[in-house]
C-alpha cells in the first residue's frame with residue numbers, strides 16, 4: 205500500500221507544482237473531491253477532448269455532435285430510471301458517524317475502518333446519487349430539477365431532432381462532451397472519482413439484431429483509440445465484461461475499458477449495449493413517437509438499439525498522466541518526465557536563448573512568435589541554466605526544446621532537443637515550425 209500512496213502523492217504533488225490540477229477552493233481548506241485544472245491541465249484536458257471529438261465527429265460521416273443543457277425536465281430522470289434506481293447502499297458508523305458505501309470491501313466484517321468499532325453498522329439505506337436543486341425562485345417540490353448524472357439522456361431526448369435536421373440514417377451516432385454530477389458516497393483517488401466531472405459519450409443507434417456486431421466494432425475502435433491516439437501502453441489496458449450482478453438497469457451487455465492504476469485495475473470507459481430501453485422509456489413517458497422510419501422502406505419502423513461508448517474525460521486525463529509519468533536517470537541525475545504523446549502535450553515546444561545577451565533573446569522571441577502565429581503552443585524561458593530549463597519542461601511534458609545560441613547568428617540554425625530520446629539536432633530556424641507541426645498531429 206505504501207507504494208500506491210507514494211506514487212499517487214508524487215503525481216498529485218507534480219500536478220500541483222507544474223499547474224496541472226489544484227484542489228478546488230484550496231485557500232478555504234478545499235472542497236471535498238472537487239478539483240480545478242491549472243494552466244497546463246486545462247491545455248491537456250482540451251487536447252484529450254479535441255482528439256476525441258476529432259476521431260468521433262470530424263473524421264466520420266456517421267456521427268453528429270451535440271451540446272445539450274445540464275438541467276433537463278425532471279421527467280427525463282423518471283423515464284431513465286435514475287430517480288428510482290441510481291442509488292448506492294449507504295451505511296453509517298454508530299460511533300464516529302463516518303459514512304461508507306454498504307458494498308465497500310473494507311466494512312464487510314462489520315468493523316468501522318476509521319474508528320475500529322465492531323458491529324458498527326445497521327441496515328444500509330439506499331442513497332440517490334443525483335444532485336438536486338430548484339428551478340426558479342420557489343423552493344418547492346414542483347420546482348425540483350437535477351444536475352445530470354450522465355450526458356447520455358440529453359442525446360436520447362434529441363434523437364428525433366438530430367435525425368430530422370441532419371438526415372442521418374441508422375446506423376449513426378450522436379456524440380457529446382459535457383459535465384456530469386454524482387453525489388458519490390466515497391469519492392477519491394485524486395481526480396479518479398469526483399462529484400463533478402466531464403464525460404465524453406457517444407450513442408450509436410443501430411437496427412435491432414445488428415447490436416452484437418456493433419458492440420464488437422466499438423470495443424475494437426475504442427481500444428485502438430486509447431492505444432494509438434492517446435498513446436497508452438497496451439499492456440496497461442484490458443477489458444472487463446460485466447457479470448449479471450454488475451449490469452446497469454439499462455444494459456444487456458457491458459464492457460469496461462480498464463487501466464492498471466497504482467491502486468489496481470479500474471474502469472475509465474464503459475461500452476454498453478443499452479438496447480432500446482432508453483428510447484422506449486422516453487417514448488412512453490413523453491408520449492412522443494421515437495421510432496425510426498427507414499426512408500427507403502417506410503414500412504420498416506423500429507426503435508433503434510443503442511451502443512454507447514462512455515468515457516470520463518477527467519479519468520482519461522488521469523490515465524494519460526499516469527501512463528506518461530516516469531522517473532529516470534539522465535547523466536547521473538534523476539529526472540521526472542511526462543512522456544505525453546506530442547499531440548496531447550500542453551506545451552508543444554519551449555524556446556530558450558542560451559544567454560540573455562548578443563541578440564539571442566530577440567531571435568528566440570521571434571521564433572516563439574512564429575509558433576504562436578502557427579497555432580502551436582510554445583513557451584519562452586530565459587531564466588536559469590539550460591539544464592534546469594530542460595528539467596522544468598520535462599516535468600511539464602514538453603516534447604521539444606529549442607535553444608538559440610551563438611551559432612544561430614552565423615548559420616541560422618538552432619538546437620532541437622527531443623524529450624524522450626534526449627537527442628539534439630541542429631536544424632534551420634526556418635524549418636522548426638514544419639518540424640514540430642509534423643510531430644504533433
Ligand code: GAP
Nearest residue numbers: 354356396397398401472473474514515516519
Ligand atoms: N452513460 C453511461 C455512464 O455514465 P458510467 O459507467 O456510470 O456510465 C462512464 O460512467 C464513465 O464516466 C466512467 O467510465 C468514468 O470514466 C466516468 N465517471 C463515472 N463516475 C465518475 C466519477 N464519480 N468521477 C469521475 N469520473 C466518473
